[in-house]
Amino acid sequence: MDEKLINHLVELIKRASTDLPADVVEALKEAKAKEADGSTQANTFDTILKNVTMAREAATPICQDTGMLIFYVYHPLGADTLALRDHIEAAAEKATKNIYLRPNAVDPVSGKNSGTNVGANAPYVAFKAWKKDEIFIRLMLKGGGSENVGKQYTLPDSRLGAGRDLKGVRKCVLDAVHSAQGKGCGPGTVGVGIGGDRGSAFFLSKEQFFRTIGSSNDDAELAALEDSLHEDLNSLGIGPMGFGGKTTVLDVFIGKQHRHPATFYVSVSYICWAFRRKALTLKNGEAVYHD
Amino acid sequence: MIKLNIPISEDEIRGLKCGDTVALTGTIVTARDAGHKLMVEERPEFLDDLLKEGVIYHCGPVVKKEGDKWSFVSAGPTTSAREEPYQGKVIDSYTVRGVIGKGGMGKDTLAACKKHGAVYFHAVGGAGTLIGQSVKEVLDVHKLEEFGTPEAFWVIRVEDFPVIVTMDTHGESLHAKVLAESARQLEKLLEK
Numbered sequence: 449m450d451e452k453l454i455n456h457l458v459e460l461i462k463r464a465s466t467d468l469p470a471d472v473v474e475a476l477k478e479a480k481a482k483e484a485d486g487s488t489q490a491n492t493f494d495t496i497l498k499n500v501t502m503a504r505e506a507a508t509p510i511c512q513d514t515g516m517l518i519f520y521v522y523h524p525l526g527a528d529t530l531a532l533r534d535h536i537e538a539a540a541e542k543a544t545k546n547i548y549l550r551p552n553a554v555d556p557v558s559g560k561n562s563g564t565n566v567g568a569n570a571p572y573v574a575f576k577a578w579k580k581d582e583i584f585i586r587l588m589l590k591g592g593g594s595e596n597v598g599k600q601y602t603l604p605d606s607r608l609g610a611g612r613d614l615k616g617v618r619k620c621v622l623d624a625v626h627s628a629q630g631k632g633c634g635p636g637t638v639g640v641g642i643g644g645d646r647g648s649a650f651f652l653s654k655e656q657f658f659r660t661i662g663s664s665n666d667d668a669e670l671a672a673l674e675d676s677l678h679e680d681l682n683s684l685g686i687g688p689m690g691f692g693g694k695t696t697v698l699d700v701f702i703g704k705q706h707r708h709p710a711t712f713y714v715s716v717s718y719i720c721w722a723f724r725r726k727a728l729t730l731k732n733g734e735a736v737y738h739d
Numbered sequence: 740m741i742k743l744n745i746p747i748s749e750d751e752i753r754g755l756k757c758g759d760t761v762a763l764t765g766t767i768v769t770a771r772d773a774g775h776k777l778m779v780e781e782r783p784e785f786l787d788d789l790l791k792e793g794v795i796y797h798c799g800p801v802v803k804k805e806g807d808k809w810s811f812v813s814a815g816p817t818t819s820a821r822e823e824p825y826q827g828k829v830i831d832s833y834t835v836r837g838v839i840g841k842g843g844m845g846k847d848t849l850a851a852c853k854k855h856g857a858v859y860f861h862a863v864g865g866a867g868t869l870i871g872q873s874v875k876e877v878l879d880v881h882k883l884e885e886f887g888t889p890e891a892f893w894v895i896r897v898e899d900f901p902v903i904v905t906m907d908t909h910g911e912s913l914h915a916k917v918l919a920e921s922a923r924q925l926e927k928l929l930e931k
Contacts, residue, residue, distance in 0.1 A: 479786060486931050488903060491760075492863055495863040496865065497867040499863075499865070499868050499869035499870075502869055503813075503867070506868060508812050508814075508867075508868045508871070509801050509812065509813040509867055509868065510865065510867060511815055511865040512813040512867040513799065514801065514813075525878065547802075547803055549801075549888065550799065550800075550801045550813075550866075550888065550889060551889070554887070559773070561887030561888070561889070566865060567868075592817075593817060593818040593841075593842070595820065608929065609929065610801070619929055622925060626921055626922065629843075629914065629917065629921070630841070630843065630914070630917070631818050633864035680928050683924055683928070684921040684925060685917070685921055685924060686917060686921050687917070689841065689863060689864055690842065690913075690914060691903070691917070692913070692916075692917045692920070720864070720865055721823070722865040
């Protein structure tokens with residue numbers, strides 16, 4: 449085992465768990481500014497922002513639910529991905545010992561918590577080969593409460609009157625965020641995956657969370673839908689923690705992929721206000737960390 | 740800001756209403772999914788004194804052990820809705836006066852709050868470090884081996900733990916109100 453690599457990965461986990469990305473903090477400040485001074489909503493944002501600062505300064509987890517560890521590893525051809533996986537597991541165990549993570553890997557049959565965040569398919573790691581001469585590791589910590597409010601729709605959906613087009617997709621997202629209410633620790637950010645099979649549609653919806661808040665979609669039609677949904681979702685008035693208020697979501701990101709002619713899935717994932725993601729570039733033995 | 744000491748009398752609890760900001764001081768007990776299932780199915784007696792006119796906290800903390808001493812590092816609330824099938828029975832059988840969590844609870848819990856004199860206190864979800872600092876001391880822990888860290892019953896002493904009443908003893912629920920108002924807006928948006 450390469451101790452240095454393990455330590456870089458522990459540092460990546462520590463940053464993700466204790467230091468909220470700048471774009472997310474900015475969006476939370478903007479949301480606070482929209483609420484009346486002294487209101488429950490403004491006080492809630494104050495608590496959130498104060499907590500973010502305290503967690504960063506003390507290097508303690510922003511939220512006690514340090515989430516599921518989701519890694520996307522981009523690597524040059526020929527990289528030893530089995531060794532990378534071993535190092536990621538060792539880093540997860542060490543980060544748990546260092547209290548940057550809560551033990552969150554539970555055997556669903558025995559009910560036993562492994563105590564290390566390592567288990568069958570935990571941490572989740574996706575490997576993608578690319579042509580660059582460097583390793584790029586993205587990490588997302590996805591809390592369980594926000595994961596539980598995710599939904600998948602099969603279009604057409606007669607309850608919503610949603611057909612197989614972007615209008616139908618829009619209705620699914622409105623319904624999903626409404627049914628989440630405050631349970632996913634709002635204001636959340638919404639990731640949508642259109643097309644693919646049931647499994648890949650959910651992955652696509654979650655991969656959206658590697659985007660930066662405020663970034664616009666490369667696809668003009670999807671970009672327009674993201675903007676109009678952002679406005680419509682905020683008009684639901686669910687607000688921070690579901691207390692009511694002007695900001696129900698911080699942003700909406702939509703991805704698409706080709707579907708089978710017989711299927712049309714819309715997967716909606718929700719990530720809590722504690723939208724924790726960080727990245728690490730490894731090149732020539734140097735480590736560079738990013739939001 | 741209303742300051743309350745635990746144990747809380749039934750009169751004090753019935754005096755609270757939705758929207759009140761409260762700072763709680765005293766001994767509380769964490770319990771989540773495995774704990775609630777156990778409280779209903781086996782009703783362990785070791786919780787009797789801890790929960791009488793006491794407060795349950797839906798929380799799976801990040802903890803630290805130095806020597807024999809445990810402390811809380813990050814300890815925000817977890818989603819309460821999962822305890823809905825159990826909460827009313829637990830409030831009744833242990834005479835619980837308050838439940839702290841996030842996301843609110845449903846009709847059965849609201850009815851139990853009214854009938855038995857209890858309220859739902861909403862803490863700010865995700866504010867783990869900040870809330871962790873109002874936990875002054877870990878007094879005891881039960882079922883740690885069996886349930887694991889997040890699910891164990893942690894007995895903690897808190898000072899000025901910040902919460903908002905979102906379900907009261909008068910049948911009011913802020914969650915039901917926001918749900919109904921947002922449902923009306925959803926209807927309009929779906930027609931567009």
